Amino acid sequence: MASEQRLMVLDSASMYFRAFFGIPEVTADDGTPVNAVRGFLDFISRLVGDYRPSHLICAWDNDWRPQWRVDLIPSYKAHRVVRAMPGPRPDIEEVPDPLEVQIPIILEVLAAAGLCVVGADGYEADDVIGTLATGAPMPVDVVTGDRDLFQLVDDAQDVRVLYIARGVGNHERITDHVVVEKYSVLPSQYADFATMRGDASDGLPGVAGVGEKTASSLLLKYGDLRGIVDAAGDPQSDMSPGPRRRILDAAEYLLVAPTVVAVARDIELAAYDATLPSAPRDPERLDALAERYNLDSPVKRLRAVLAG
The missing domain is CATH 3.40.50.1010 (5'-nuclease)
Structure with a gap:
């Protein structure tokens, strides 16, 4: 023992x-x-x-x-x-x-x-x-x-x-440290990161056009998925047009996916x-x-x- x-x-x-x-x-x-x-x-x-x-x-x-x-x-x-x-x-x-x-x-x-x-x-x-x-x-x-x-x-x-x-x-x-080194996100952000990235092996589509690099940069800037969605929906936010459109297009998925991805x-x-x-x-x-x-x-x- x-x-x-x-x-x-x-x-x-x-x-x-x-x-x-x-x-x-x-x-x-x-x-x-x-x-x-x-x-x-x-x-x-x-x-x-x-x-x-x-x-x-x-x-x-x-x-x-x-x-x-x-x-x-x-x-x-x-x-x-x-x-x-x-x-x-x-x-x-x-x-x-x-x-x-x-x-x-x-x-x-x-x-x-x-x-x-x-x-x-x-x-x-x-x-x-x-x-x-x-x-x-x-x-x-x-x-x-x-x-x-x-x-x-x-x-x-x-x-x-x-x-x-x-x-x-x-x-x-x-x-x-390893999570940050691998993905540029904190472990506490990883579920949101995985939600956006998606996972074909689990049948999770993710946000079209948002890969790991974009997902991590959005989390670095806005903190979490809630902050990202709020920024995308705010015409006064500084989110660039490409990510904004992709997040808004995936609004229905992002409403439910975090509950599925989070353990x-x-x-x-x-x-x-x-x-x-x-x-x-x-x-x-x-x-x-x-x-x-x-x-x-x-x-x-x-x-x-x-x-x-």
Whole structure:
């Protein structure tokens, strides 16, 4: 156990997708693919070994495409929907079959190991992460390959992102300074910046004709999106004609997009114990899973790092 209290929050889907696509196919004796399971466990072992957090949470997507976000922007993640479900049930996300069968195994292994999994119905893992990072009584490391979570970075509150876009072994530590260096905006401005820039991978169109450079310059001058919209609507403001027209043309989008892009920070979460265990909660079950799914090596490494 680390002497310093520190919480590590994992963007679980970001990590197991990365493990699935980055690790060659491995199967159990019955042919079940397990490369994502093995990779996810090894990612955890490496991160825990490197950072020695006192607490760890695997944030989970209980709803990867919440209806309240779709109601505001119907295109939100629409290209990822493989099948729309009638009524209040969630849409089905397009996930490769060899990965889909591994997700329940990941959950089984995490439960046997005693690693905390937290999700919230009607919310994405990002919203769980936002709530945990904002309310934690200790420093927080958020592990993700999603730059949208840069909006949570806060040096004053000791919240940083361990950004794994280039791999867990080659991750970046994102602090206030790094966000400013990369994008010329503060982390507190990042959600507004992302709203204007847009994100095709999430089905967010952004403001046509406004890229990162224009978005950052507008935020530098007017402070936040509200200030930018007000300036665009004020004939007496000094906003140049090009950006003014683009902001006004995107008025309907800008009215709703900030709510979609900003992660929730105050959702209600069920009770949980995030204390990092020093040994598996159910060692016999963990051993059985390791034997069944060809996980002996990653489980051995996880046990060793927990005992650390």
